[in-house]
Structure formats: structure tokens, C-alpha cells
Amino acid sequence: xxxxxxxxxxxxxFSSILAIVAAFLAGGVFLWxxxxxxxxxxxxxxxxGLGSRLGVTETLVKMAPLLIVSAxxxxxxxxxxxxxGLDGQFLIGASMVxxxxxxxxxxxxxxxxxxxxxxxxxxxxxxxxxxxALLKVFYGLNEIITTIMMNFVAVYVTSWLxxxxxxxxxxxxxxxxxxxxxxxxxxxxxxxRVHAGVLVGIVAVLLVYGLFHSSTLGFELTVLGRSKKxxxxxxxxxxxxxxxxxxxxxxxxxxxxxxxVLGVKGLFQGEWNPEYGLxxxxxxxxxxxxxxxxxxxxxxxxxxxxxxxxxxxxxxIPAFYVPMLEGMMLIFFALSMYIERRxxxxxxxxxxxI
Amino acid sequence: MxxxxxxxxxxxxxxxxxxxxxxxxxxxxxxxxxGLLNLGLEGMMLIGAFTGFFVALRTGSILLGLLAGLMIGLxxxxxxxxxxxTLGVDQVIVGLGLTLFAGGLTGxxxxxxxxxxxxxxxxxxxxxxxxxxxxxxxxGSAIFNQRPMVYVAWLLVIVFAFILARTRFGLELxxxxxxxxxxxxxxxxxxxxxxxxxxxxxxxxxxxxxxxSVIDLNFxxxxxxxxxxxxxxAVAMLGKWRPYRVFLGAVLFGILRSLSxxxxxxxxxxxxxxxxxxxxxxxxxxxxVLAGRTSLPAALGVPxxxxxx
Numbered sequence: 001x002x003x004x005x006x007x008x009x010x011x012x013x014f015s016s017i018l019a020i021v022a023a024f025l026a027g028g029v030f031l032w033x034x035x036x037x038x039x040x041x042x043x044x045x046x047x048x049g050l051g052s053r054l055g056v057t058e059t060l061v062k063m064a065p066l067l068i069v070s071a072x073x074x075x076x077x078x079x080x081x082x083x084x085g086l087d088g089q090f091l092i093g094a095s096m097v098x099x100x101x102x103x104x105x106x107x108x109x110x111x112x113x114x115x116x117x118x119x120x121x122x123x124x125x126x127x128x129x130x131x132x133a134l135l136k137v138f139y140g141l142n143e144i145i146t147t148i149m150m151n152f153v154a155v156y157v158t159s160w161l162x163x164x165x166x167x168x169x170x171x172x173x174x175x176x177x178x179x180x181x182x183x184x185x186x187x188x189x190x191x192x193r194v195h196a197g198v199l200v201g202i203v204a205v206l207l208v209y210g211l212f213h214s215s216t217l218g219f220e221l222t223v224l225g226r227s228k229k230x231x232x233x234x235x236x237x238x239x240x241x242x243x244x245x246x247x248x249x250x251x252x253x254x255x256x257x258x259x260x261v262l263g264v265k266g267l268f269q270g271e272w273n274p275e276y277g278l279x280x281x282x283x284x285x286x287x288x289x290x291x292x293x294x295x296x297x298x299x300x301x302x303x304x305x306x307x308x309x310x311x312x313x314x315x316x317i318p319a320f321y322v323p324m325l326e327g328m329m330l331i332f333f334a335l336s337m338y339i340e341r342r343x344x345x346x347x348x349x350x351x352x353x354i
Numbered sequence: 355m356x357x358x359x360x361x362x363x364x365x366x367x368x369x370x371x372x373x374x375x376x377x378x379x380x381x382x383x384x385x386x387x388x389g390l391l392n393l394g395l396e397g398m399m400l401i402g403a404f405t406g407f408f409v410a411l412r413t414g415s416i417l418l419g420l421l422a423g424l425m426i427g428l429x430x431x432x433x434x435x436x437x438x439x440t441l442g443v444d445q446v447i448v449g450l451g452l453t454l455f456a457g458g459l460t461g462x463x464x465x466x467x468x469x470x471x472x473x474x475x476x477x478x479x480x481x482x483x484x485x486x487x488x489x490x491x492x493x494g495s496a497i498f499n500q501r502p503m504v505y506v507a508w509l510l511v512i513v514f515a516f517i518l519a520r521t522r523f524g525l526e527l528x529x530x531x532x533x534x535x536x537x538x539x540x541x542x543x544x545x546x547x548x549x550x551x552x553x554x555x556x557x558x559x560x561x562x563x564x565x566x567s568v569i570d571l572n573f574x575x576x577x578x579x580x581x582x583x584x585x586x587x588a589v590a591m592l593g594k595w596r597p598y599r600v601f602l603g604a605v606l607f608g609i610l611r612s613l614s615x616x617x618x619x620x621x622x623x624x625x626x627x628x629x630x631x632x633x634x635x636x637x638x639x640x641x642x643v644l645a646g647r648t649s650l651p652a653a654l655g656v657p658x659x660x661x662x663x
Contacts, residue, residue: 146641331455
């Protein structure tokens with residue numbers, strides 16, 4: 001049979017879709033158990049999210065930070081390191097842009113200002129990743145715990161910044177100065193408020209895809225991810241590779257923060273923490289660490305975020321339902337990997353014998 | 355300055371704040387000794403906290419609340435075990451998934467049941483002063499006038515230390531975490547040991563969460579564990595999986611957690627954010643100073659499959 005290899009190549013995507021369907025089914029049973037109408041809820045999710053101009057617009061807006069964060073996650077996961085500190089790096093990048101952008105607004109051309117803000121956001125996130133990265137490389141400290149701890153530190157640091165030194169004195173609520181609307185990310189042609197962030201995200205993901213498919217650095221990172229021992233034996237600069245992976249992903253998380261401040265919120269607000277980190281993990285795993293698949297999956301997860309808001313507003317289903325679904329997707333994804341490994345490999349063995 | 359007041363507050367509330375960390379870290383000690391890294395600990399604590407609070411609120415019984423937290427922890431532990439031990443799927447993915455799921459589930463149920471209300475428990479656990487010891491000046495009333503569950507947690511340290519060092523199960527546990535293949539060859543049932551370890555880990559996580567909501571705070575809010583599950587994992591690592599050292603670590607971070615109250619009492623004027631971030635910074639610092647390289651059990655995070663090296 002000629003089409004067999006291509007069918008086999010489809011299996012990973014198929015098992016991801018299966019994991020998503022399973023999560024929706026389990027979630028539906030849960031909704032039914034607590035006395036909600038799952039069909040009505042899912043109808044709202046679908047019609048509002050996919051069937052309306054507002055839904056598509058909002059989904060594209062929410063897609064931007066997910067794409068940017070995922071680009072960084074792709075690098076770390078392929079290199080076999082865990083950066084769970086994305087939320088903290090996001091907050092630091094966002095808050096630094098929240099400080100810098102209102103100061104720059106009006107003093108220079110918009111393009112230059114946006115570029116500087118992007119660099120500031122990226123640098124802020126990167127700096128927040130430096131401590132766990134250095135500790136990992138020089139002390140062998142597990143980055144999982146240190147990056148998680150840095151998330152909480154970032155929450156308190158930014159909370160202090162926004163209530164203390166950089167609080168907008170004209171407002172009671174803890175927030176930084178507002179960026180005038182004409183100095184934010186402009187909407188793309190033919191759209192209401194979809195801004196350039198989504199393009200930045202797509203470019204970032206494609207660059208990472210390119211990195212892993214046609215560069216030495218990408219190859220070395222892949223080897224490191226498969227086996228640290230092999231990378232060491234091949235004389236690869238393991239420490240520098242680990243640093244590069246962690247810092248790039250941290251910088252990209254900060255860039256996502258810049259995107260949200262410049263394109264969505266227009267300011268940095270206290271108590272604001274969208275927590276894209278674990279959503280990003282679910283997204284990138286379901287996309288099977290494939291850069292090209294990350295783009296449609298980012299659309300799907302952004303759709304879920306928007307649909308969750310709609311379900312909360314119209315179907316009285318708390319917005320907490322979305323992280324619940326995402327968590328179940330991760331668990332079902334792990335489960336589908338087991339099924340895949342077990343039955344696919346058994347089929348391979350049988351083939352060999354024949 | 356009112357040093358006595360500070361000391362009393364730090365010791366008194368610090369020792370209580372240490373209990374959830376201690377319980378969860380003791381359970382995680384067993385799980386990690388057996389080679390399981392449970393990043394779902396944070397989520398298990400959160401579900402334990404919600405379940406315990408809900409049951410205590412509806413029945414009016416603190417004991418039933420704690421029991422419910424413990425039971426749901428056992429269920430979650432077995433679930434984690436089923437996925438990671440029997441099916442051998444990635445522990446980090448399942449752990450993070452479980453934590454994400456738990457945050458959503460408990461938030462969902464809390465909103466759905468209580469709306470925008472934040473009910474508190476009417477009954478609270480009475481204090482039980484230990485005769486003689488509680489009469490020691492200054493520290494006596496701070497240390498030895500606790501709620502019964504606090505003493506239970508301290509006793510569990512001794513029990514866990516004894517099990518680990520002196521029983522056959524403890525020996526098999528340690529062997530499983532270091533080299534499951536050798537343990538298996540020596541006749542240890544690796545799967546049974548790992549299931550027992552994660553069951554204990556789950557029970558302790560659920561109990562830790564229930565303690566937090568039912569005894570320490572008397573209320574539940576979504577996301578109330580604020581990373582304590584992850585801190586507990588770090589405390590287990592810092593204590594190098596020895597119960598007495600885990601106890602010291604938990605007390606240290608319990609005191610750090612209650613530092614903001616203590617400083618308020620003596621009237622030190624400092625932004626609360628700087629004090630609140632101390633435990634998290636402290637964990638990183640302590641890991642750097644104490645942990646050193648290569649201290650993890652050799653087989654941590656690796657699924658065991660018979661017949662494969």
C-alpha cells in the first residue's frame with residue numbers, strides 16, 4: 001500500500017485530536033453532573049467563537065501572546081529543558097513595557113517606539129530567566145522548581161511596581177500610566193482590532209520551525225533534547241545550548257507581555273496575570289512540538305479562551321471551565337501517547353516478523 | 355522593641371503555617387524516594403482544601419472535613435499512580451495537567467456553589483495546651499499550645515522517619531528510587547512499592563490542603579495554595595528526603611510565610627510585597643546553598659518497565 005507512510009505520519013495529529021475530544025466529552029459529563037446543559041454550553045462556545053465576526057476577531061487577538069509564548073516553549077521542550085516560569089517572565093516584560101511605553105509615546109515615530117518596546121519586553125523576560133538558567137547550568141539545580149518560584153516572586157515584584165514607584169497618580173486603582181490609543185499596536189488592514197502581534201507570533205513560530213529544520217543550533221538543541229550524554233560526547237557546548245534555550249524562551253515570554261500591553265490592554269494593571277504558561281504547555285504538547293501545527297492549535301486555544309468568556313457570560317458556566325479543560329487535555333494527551341506507543345509499536349513489531 | 359511579641363507571633367503562626375508544607379513534603383518524600391516526581395502536588399492540595407472545606411461546612415465537623423481531604427487525596431494519588439506507574443506516561447506532563455485541572459475544577463465548583471460569597475466555617479478546632487511544657491515562659495505558649503492536628507503532624511515526622519529507616523517497606527522504598535531494576539531483581543515488587551508511595555503522597559497532600567482550609571484559615575478561596583505544593587516539593591528536596599530535615603525545612607518556611615504578620619505586630623513599616631516574596635526567594639537560595647549537585651534519587655521521574663534497562 002502506497003499511502004501507508006503518510007497515514008502513519010498522521011497518527012500523532014490524530015491522537016492529539018482524540019485527546020481534545022476526550023477532554024470535551026469528560027468535561028461534558030462533568031457539566032451534566034453539576035446540573036448544567038453541556039450541549040447548550042458547547043453550542044455557545046462554537047457559535048460565538050467561530051460563527052461571529054467578533055468571535056474570530058477576539059480569537060485572533062488572543063492568539064498573538066499564545067503564539068509568541070509557544071515559540072519559546074518549542075525551543076525549550078525540544079532541547080529537553082523545562083521553563084515553567086513563563087508567567088513570571090511575561091509579567092516582568094509586560095510591566096517594563098508598561099513603564100517605558102507611556103514615556104516614549106509621542107516623542108518618536110510609532111514604528112521606532114514599538115521596536116524599542118519590543119526589545120524592552122524581550123529583555124525584561126530574558127533577565128527574569130537569567131537566575132534559573134545560570135543556576136541550572138552552574139549548580140545543576142533543577143529548573144522546574146526555580147522557574148516556578150520565580151513566577152511568584154514576579155507577581156509580588158510587579159504588584160509593588162504598580163502600587164508603588166510606577167503607579168499612575170491620577171487614578172485610585174493600582175495601574176501604570178495609560179498609553180494613548182494612537183501609540184499602541186495599530187490594527188491590521190481590513191480588520192476591526194486584530195493587530196500586528198498575531199503576525200509577530202506567526203513569524204516567531206516559523207523562525208523557530210526554521211531553526212530546528214535548517215540550522216546547526218537547531219540540530220544541536222535537538223540532540224541535547226534526545227540525549228544529554230550524546231550531546232556531551234559529540235563535543236557540543238551543552239551549557240551554552242541550555243542557556244540559549246532557557247533565555248530565548250524567557251525573552252519570548254517577555255515579548256508576549258509587551259504584545260498584551262501594547263496591543264490589548266494599553267497599560268499595565270495590578271492583579272492582572274493571564275497565566276499563559278500552562279496553556280502554552282497544553283498547546284505545544286498537543287501540537288506535538290511541531291512548529292507548523294502550533295499555529296492552528298494556537299487558534300484553537302485562543303478560541304477556547306474567548307469561548308470560555310462567552311460561556312461564563314451567557315451560559316453561567318464559570319470561566320474556570322477553560323483551565324479545567326486544558327488540564328484534562330494534557331492528561332488525555334499523556335494517555336494517548338501511551339496508547340500510541342503501545343499499539344503502534346506492536347504493529348511495527350508484527351510487520352518486522354512478517 | 356516588642357521582641358517577645360514578635361517571637362510569639364513568628365513561632366505561633368509560623369508553626370501552624372508550617373503544617374501544610376510539612377504534611378505535603380512528608381508525602382512527597384515517600385513518592386520521590388520511590389522515584390516519582392509529583393508536580394500534581396499543588397493541585398492535589400487544592401482539591402483537598404476544597405473538599406475538606408466543603409464537607410466541614412456542610413457537616414459542621416472538622417474531623418469529617420479532614421477525613422474527606424485525606425480520602426480525595428488518596429483517590430488522586432491512585433489516579434496519578436495509574437497513569438505514571440501502570441501506563442508509564444510522562445510524570446511532568448501528568449503533574450502539570452493535574453495542577454491546571456485542579457485549579458479550574460475547584461474554582462469552578464466554588465463559584466458555582468457559593469457565587470460571589472466567601473463563607474467561613476463556624477466551628478474551629480480547639481487548642482490543646484500540653485501540661486507543663488506550655489508553661490515555659492515566652493516560647494511555651496507559642497509552641498505547646500496548638501490545635502491537636504499540629505501535634506499529629508509532628509508525630510507523623512517520627513513515624514515517617516521510623517518507617518523509612520527501620521522497616522522493610524522503607525528499605526524497599528529507598529531501593530526502588532535508586533535502582534528499580536536491581537530492586538526488582540532482589541525480589542522487590544517495584545509496582546506495589548510505587549503505588550504505596552504515591553498513595554501516601556496523595557493522602558498527605560489532601561490532608562495538607564484540608565488543614566489549610568479547615569483548620570488554619572477556616573475558609574476557601576480559589577487558588578489559595580499559592581504555590582505551597584511546589585514549595586513542599588522543594589522542601590522535600592532540601593531535606594534530602596529525610597523526615598527530620600524535612601521538618602526543619604518546613605518550619606523554616608512556615609516562619610518565613612508568617613513573617614509579614616510578625617512585622618506588622620511590631621510595627622515595622624515595609625511594603626508587604628517584599629516580605630511575601632521571601633519564601634519563594636528563600637527556596638531558591640536554600641536550594642543553592644544546601645542541595646548541591648546530584649542529590650536526586652537516581653530513578654526519579656523515570657517510569658519502570660519490566661525487561662527494559
